[in-house]
Amino acid sequence: MAQYPSDMFPLSICTWVLQRFPHLEKNGFILIDAWPFMSPMLYVFDPEMSTQFTQVQSLPKSNDIKSEFRPLTGSKDLVTLDGPEWKFWRSVFNPGFSTKNLVAMTPAFLEEVRVFVDKLRAAAQSGEVLKIEGPATSLTIDVIARSVLGARLHSQTKEHPLQWALAKQISWLSPEYTPPSILKLVNPVRPILQWYYNRVIRNALAPSIRQNLSTQADGGGPGHGETKTVLSLAAKAYLAEKPQNTSSAQQANDEFASLAIPHLVMFLFAGHDTTATTLCFAYHLLHKHPPALARLRAEHDAVLCPDPSQAESQLTLNPQLLINALPYTTAVIKETLRLFAPAATVRQGQRGFFLTHPATGARYATEGMFVHQNSHATHHLASCGFPRPWEFLPERFLAPAAPAAEGDDDDDAAQLHVSRKNAFRPFELGPRACIGQELALLELKMILALTVRVFEIETYPAGAPAGAEVLGTYAVGHVSGHPKGGMPARVRVRV
Numbered sequence: 001m002a003q004y005p006s007d008m009f010p011l012s013i014c015t016w017v018l019q020r021f022p023h024l025e026k027n028g029f030i031l032i033d034a035w036p037f038m039s040p041m042l043y044v045f046d047p048e049m050s051t052q053f054t055q056v057q058s059l060p061k062s063n064d065i066k067s068e069f070r071p072l073t074g075s076k077d078l079v080t081l082d083g084p085e086w087k088f089w090r091s092v093f094n095p096g097f098s099t100k101n102l103v104a105m106t107p108a109f110l111e112e113v114r115v116f117v118d119k120l121r122a123a124a125q126s127g128e129v130l131k132i133e134g135p136a137t138s139l140t141i142d143v144i145a146r147s148v149l150g151a152r153l154h155s156q157t158k159e160h161p162l163q164w165a166l167a168k169q170i171s172w173l174s175p176e177y178t179p180p181s182i183l184k185l186v187n188p189v190r191p192i193l194q195w196y197y198n199r200v201i202r203n204a205l206a207p208s209i210r211q212n213l214s215t216q217a218d219g220g221g222p223g224h225g226e227t228k229t230v231l232s233l234a235a236k237a238y239l240a241e242k243p244q245n246t247s248s249a250q251q252a253n254d255e256f257a258s259l260a261i262p263h264l265v266m267f268l269f270a271g272h273d274t275t276a277t278t279l280c281f282a283y284h285l286l287h288k289h290p291p292a293l294a295r296l297r298a299e300h301d302a303v304l305c306p307d308p309s310q311a312e313s314q315l316t317l318n319p320q321l322l323i324n325a326l327p328y329t330t331a332v333i334k335e336t337l338r339l340f341a342p343a344a345t346v347r348q349g350q351r352g353f354f355l356t357h358p359a360t361g362a363r364y365a366t367e368g369m370f371v372h373q374n375s376h377a378t379h380h381l382a383s384c385g386f387p388r389p390w391e392f393l394p395e396r397f398l399a400p401a402a403p404a405a406e407g408d409d410d411d412d413a414a415q416l417h418v419s420r421k422n423a424f425r426p427f428e429l430g431p432r433a434c435i436g437q438e439l440a441l442l443e444l445k446m447i448l449a450l451t452v453r454v455f456e457i458e459t460y461p462a463g464a465p466a467g468a469e470v471l472g473t474y475a476v477g478h479v480s481g482h483p484k485g486g487m488p489a490r491v492r493v494r495v
């Protein structure tokens with residue numbers, strides 16, 4: 001492993017082990033026991049074995065994930081809850097993340113994207129090298145705040161206390177037990193700072209929660225000219241379950257306000273850096289692949305009018321275009337997520353729960369182990385359904401299932417078809433799949449639609465590890481994957 005960079009995102013370790021020891025691929029998983037730094041971890045990459053603990057049966061989230069997020073949310077958020085409590089809150093929050101509701105918020109999201117476009121324009125004018133991850137992160141924070149709270153944070157123009165405290169809080173999270181993490185864990189200042197950052201976060205959220213609740217109380221919200229935010233729809237679903245007389249209504253409001261906070265914090269956390277990271281890698285991959293960039297621009301010319309300055313008004317008039325009219329843009333985003341999946345699920349192995357190899361029928365115990373769906377490895381193996389796995393080929397997500405007729409030009413495309421079911425899983429699959437995936441896809445499509453024809457974005461990322469030179473970079477980080485060096489780039493205006 002010494003040949004690989006020490007800062008690489010741990011999700012990719014399994015892939016590098018398989019590159020070094022390809023004979024392990026046939027097992028469908030590898031076991032890494034890095035005691036005392038981590039509990040034994042079953043990295044499962046076979047798509048069928050992955051379905052067994054996420055879809056056929058959904059194992060509870062790992063104890064490690066729960067303790068990692070405890071300082072941030074008290075483990076009372078949608079990512080770490082399990083059982084009936086998780087089920088209840090998922091149903092409360094589902095309506096706000098529906099495609100229909102998100103599409104209705106398109107004008108608000110576009111308003112935030114416009115600020116990002118102005119930032120890119122300013123960087124182009126100054127000629128500076130811009131680390132795109134910074135502005136992309138602020139943009140995604142502003143978008144998630146619009147969707148969830150209905151509030152404008154303006155964190156793209158001035159650091160908002162919520163963004164500041166969240167970033168600080170995340171920097172103290174400790175996902176494993178390596179020496180630097182242990183130093184963090186035993187630092188006596190840690191609990192005091194975490195208490196303080198949580199206080200800042202709660203104080204920053206309180207006005208929006210009150211606002212969303214009073215909208216509900218006034219009979220406003222949906223159908224009354226008010227924005228249907230994730231929070232207002234959740235309040236509606238929650239309060240519908242509660243007694244209607246005045247005093248208990250007040251109690252129910254207070255109860256909702258306090259129970260909703262950990263979920264809101266998790267939405268802000270889970271909803272921003274995954275999306276920002278994906279945007280950075282997408283710009284990078286497009287810069288490295290001019291034919292893909294040309295095809296993307298051609299799709300935008302055809303669907304959104306050849307004049308790029310009209311894209312915003314086109315999308316405001318007809319936001320449905322984002323859902324069903326941009327197949328190549330969707331394929332570019334999916335291919336970026338395939339190569340640089342920023343997150344994955346880790347479950348708690350159980351007594352009596354076995355993984356069964358689909359071909360050999362061999363059964364493997366899971367008790368006492370963490371069971372990790374290693375999307376990075378799944379996505380980088382031809383045997384898992386991804387031919388030419390290290391290449392950036394968005395076409396694979398458009399390729400027809402059946403081989404094309406003899407002499408047909410589509411023959412090459414058919415070879416690329418993702419041939420295995422349940423193999424593409426950047427958002428995970430099954431009941432615990434990402435609640436924000438529609439939002440992330442909508443947002444990314446919107447940002448690409450408003451930027452790729454206006455700007456030339458030349459990325460200069462840090463080098464890639466052996467075996468991944470073709471990608472020109474790699475993901476770093478602990479809690480989720482980030483572009484190495486913040487994705488430095490030079491921006492030029494094209495039109």
Ligand code: HEM
Nearest residue numbers: 078079267270271274275343344345427428432434436440
């Ligand atoms: C490109 C962007 C995104 C990626 C790749 C991504 C990926 C994932 C993955 C892999 C999981 C499963 C995690 C686990 O089981 O521990 C997940 C869950 C989750 N994600 Fe996302 N996510 C993205 C964007 C978002 C956004 C925009 C939100 C906004 C709210 C969000 C909120 C959540 C939540 C709350 C869960 C837990 C769902 C549950 O267990 O019911 N994510 N995401």
